[in-house]
Amino acid sequence: MRIQKAGAITDQILLLGSRHGSMYLIMGDKYALLGGGVAWEVPRLEAQLDRFQIDRNRIQYLVISHAHHDHCGAVPYLIARYPHIQKIASPYCTHILNKSQPVHLMREVNRKILESLNRPHFHDGISLDFRPLPIERQVADGDRIELGGGLTLRFYLTPGHSRCSLTAYVPELKALFPADALPFPETGKRELTVTANHDYDEYIRSLEKIEPLSIRLVGYEHDGVLTGEEAAAIIPKSLAATHDQRHRIRKRYEELQDIDLLVEEVAEKYRSLELFQPVPFDIMRAITKRMVKSALGLIDPSKVNRSPKT
Numbered sequence: 008m009r010i011q012k013a014g015a016i017t018d019q020i021l022l023l024g025s026r027h028g029s030m031y032l033i034m035g036d037k038y039a040l041l042g043g044g045v046a047w048e049v050p051r052l053e054a055q056l057d058r059f060q061i062d063r064n065r066i067q068y069l070v071i072s073h074a075h076h077d078h079c080g081a082v083p084y085l086i087a088r089y090p091h092i093q094k095i096a097s098p099y100c101t102h103i104l105n106k107s108q109p110v111h112l113m114r115e116v117n118r119k120i121l122e123s124l125n126r127p128h129f130h131d132g133i134s135l136d137f138r139p140l141p142i143e144r145q146v147a148d149g150d151r152i153e154l155g156g157g158l159t160l161r162f163y164l165t166p167g168h169s170r171c172s173l174t175a176y177v178p179e180l181k182a183l184f185p186a187d188a189l190p191f192p193e194t195g196k197r198e199l200t201v202t203a204n205h206d207y208d209e210y211i212r213s214l215e216k217i218e219p220l221s222i223r224l225v226g227y228e229h230d231g232v233l234t235g236e237e238a239a240a241i242i243p244k245s246l247a248a249t250h251d252q253r254h255r256i257r258k259r260y261e262e263l264q265d266i267d268l269l270v271e272e273v274a275e276k277y278r279s280l281e282l283f284q285p286v287p288f289d290i291m292r293a294i295t296k297r298m299v300k301s302a303l304g305l306i307d308p309s310k311v312n313r314s315p316k317t
């Protein structure tokens with residue numbers, strides 16, 4: 008079952024934000040906010056925190072899943088407004104969030120989207136502009152944070168979608184928060200949408216790393232929550248979909264013998280999916296090119312992908 012409307016998922020998990028940028032409040036004695044959101048949803052997020060009567064002082068942690076503009080866009084505002092919140096990210100994400108070129112790129116993308124949506128660039132007198140983000144705590148595989156109230160946050164480095172992807176897991180609730188590190192079940196589509204944007208091999212290794220976890224809830228940062236049997240079966244299904252897609256790309260390349268044509272075909276397919284509708288086609292093409300080259304083994308996986316992603 009999918010849950011996309013903001014509200015209580017369980018007594019201890021609150022879904023916030025919107026379908027485009029879902030965030031989660033994990034409520035032990037201390038609270039952790041998972042997902043850095045998008046700049047243009049800051050007013051909505053504040054209104055939701057008011058509506059659900061959330062005591063902001065209890066929010067002690069903010070977990071940034073990866074350094075893509077649609078997963079850390081609300082963080083500059085949140086840092087300024089709530090300086091007591093400790094920011095958590097992977098080591099590589101920390102590096103990217105303080106590097107001038109990606110920060111500049113994310114600032115430009117954010118500004119363009121705010122302008123295209125005709126939204127203000129400030130909320131309550133605080134700029135929504137993207138800027139370097141100080142990260143107080145870098146986490147590695149297996150690191151954990153006790154939230155009290157019987158809840159623990161456990162972390163896994165899950166590169167592949169991006170080099171810096173971080174997945175959070177709450178074992179007591181069997182709840183997984185992979186952001187974009189796991190294929191998406193698109194509404195109305197039978198196939199999962201594979202998100203191996205950066206590197207297929209890493210993406211598969213990351214899925215295999217989290218495969219042993221017992222899962223009954225997946226909180227994506229796009230399109231909300233997956234529960235029940237679909238959630239329980241998501242990792243094996245994701246691995247099969249990823250292997251299948253890579254096989255299809257390789258087979259199609261043998262037929263076409265032309266990367267640009269293949270990229271065009273695959274990019275068109277992604278563009279038809281609802282999640283990617285807002286992404287300009289030149290960006291979609293750049294993302295797809297990296298993915299196709301990775302599927303064909305034509306890329307150096309150590310290279311950093313600087314394209315803006317969904």
Ligand SMILES: [Fe+2]
Nearest residue numbers: 077187316317
């Ligand atoms: Fe995304």
Ligand SMILES: [Fe+2]
Nearest residue numbers: 075187316317
């Ligand atoms: Fe992403």
